[in-house]
Amino acid sequence: MQTRVEKKKWSTTKRMVVMVLLVLLLIAAIAGIKVMMVMKMMAGMKPPPPAVVSTIKTSYQEWQPELRAVGTLRAARGADLALDVAGLVTRVNVQSGDEVKEGQVLLQLRDGEDVAQLHQLEAAAALAEVTFGRAKQQLAVQAISKADYDQAAADLKAKQAAVQQQQVNVAKKQLRAPFAGRAGIVTINPGAYLNSGTTIVTVQQVDPVFVDFFLPQKNLAEVKVGQRTALALDAFAGKAFEGEINAISPKVDNDTRNVQVEAKVPNPDGRLAPGMFANVNVDLGTKQRYLTLPQTAVVYNPYGETVFVVRKKGDLDKAQAAEAAKNADAKTQPAKDAGKGPQLPADALVVQQTFVTTGATRGDQVAIVKGLDDGVEVVTSGQIKLKNGAPIKIDNSVQPADNPNPTPQEH
Numbered sequence: 001m002q003t004r005v006e007k008k009k010w011s012t013t014k015r016m017v018v019m020v021l022l023v024l025l026l027i028a029a030i031a032g033i034k035v036m037m038v039m040k041m042m043a044g045m046k047p048p049p050p051a052v053v054s055t056i057k058t059s060y061q062e063w064q065p066e067l068r069a070v071g072t073l074r075a076a077r078g079a080d081l082a083l084d085v086a087g088l089v090t091r092v093n094v095q096s097g098d099e100v101k102e103g104q105v106l107l108q109l110r111d112g113e114d115v116a117q118l119h120q121l122e123a124a125a126a127l128a129e130v131t132f133g134r135a136k137q138q139l140a141v142q143a144i145s146k147a148d149y150d151q152a153a154a155d156l157k158a159k160q161a162a163v164q165q166q167q168v169n170v171a172k173k174q175l176r177a178p179f180a181g182r183a184g185i186v187t188i189n190p191g192a193y194l195n196s197g198t199t200i201v202t203v204q205q206v207d208p209v210f211v212d213f214f215l216p217q218k219n220l221a222e223v224k225v226g227q228r229t230a231l232a233l234d235a236f237a238g239k240a241f242e243g244e245i246n247a248i249s250p251k252v253d254n255d256t257r258n259v260q261v262e263a264k265v266p267n268p269d270g271r272l273a274p275g276m277f278a279n280v281n282v283d284l285g286t287k288q289r290y291l292t293l294p295q296t297a298v299v300y301n302p303y304g305e306t307v308f309v310v311r312k313k314g315d316l317d318k319a320q321a322a323e324a325a326k327n328a329d330a331k332t333q334p335a336k337d338a339g340k341g342p343q344l345p346a347d348a349l350v351v352q353q354t355f356v357t358t359g360a361t362r363g364d365q366v367a368i369v370k371g372l373d374d375g376v377e378v379v380t381s382g383q384i385k386l387k388n389g390a391p392i393k394i395d396n397s398v399q400p401a402d403n404p405n406p407t408p409q410e411h
Contacts, residue, residue: 049391053383054379063292070278070279071278072275073209077181088191089108089110102180108174109194129156179203186200210263213261213263233276241267249262293372312346355371356370381399
């Protein structure tokens, strides 16, 4: 009885093992069929459509090292003129925009009473001078005492001082140009009553003009008095006004850590007006030669800057195979990967991602210090669709900005 039970158990276990093996064989057969189907589909797939990109060839350009800032124009000398006394305007001797000379009378207040009093004081001073001269002669012959002589001398000085004081009062009724320059807008007319301190006209000496701008303290060692500057203004598109650094502030601003710089710019035709803002370029040293690209060609990543270089598929495969053989890099196996997926013809254009070292920037351009040679074709737009070895189609009908001195435009 026991032997029969044992035989029955063994027979059941054997059947279960056979069933598991049959299931595994079935799964393996299905998996094999699926793999063959996938491989067949991959073999029949067409290559992915090439990404449309724009390209440019690297080239050397001469750059003038420079610093850029935004400044404000200021007159060499300028003042808003006013009188420190009130009065009625009798004469206006200047019109809007006139060129005035130093000391020229621009405006006259009514001063009849003051002039009459001045004449009266001048007459008294003349009489005191005659009296003093007579007293001097009399003292010489001992005809008067020394006290009388001193009294006559003091009276003469007092009368002369009164004349000088009244001359100042008369001068206060006149507005004179403190320096030569150009008058601003004049809105005062004869007959108007002016209070003291009322601004009458502005006078600006606009040749030369000064431009004030700020530079970071890190550039302080590069800036020197006498360096060339160039001003660009929106009002005069395409024209540069040359000048030179005139002064550098000895103090760095505590809040911004910037230093104020003053440049002097000739303005013989008076086209530059105080208060205008200007883009200032300060030349530093001699010109330098850089390999340049548009800034859009560089892909900035946390691990470094890269560009996509245009190459032929055959050349790229040969270069990768040679590199793999040289470095014994297991990650690069073009021979094994050659049979997988769709293949591109040897003359197809593809991209190779290359690390570069960037340098200074100028407008839309960036200098390439290391990683590229002259004449290499580099992708300038469309990189977001690319990866190493991806096929491309070049369309240079539209190119990204590559201007060394771009100007903002309003649309």
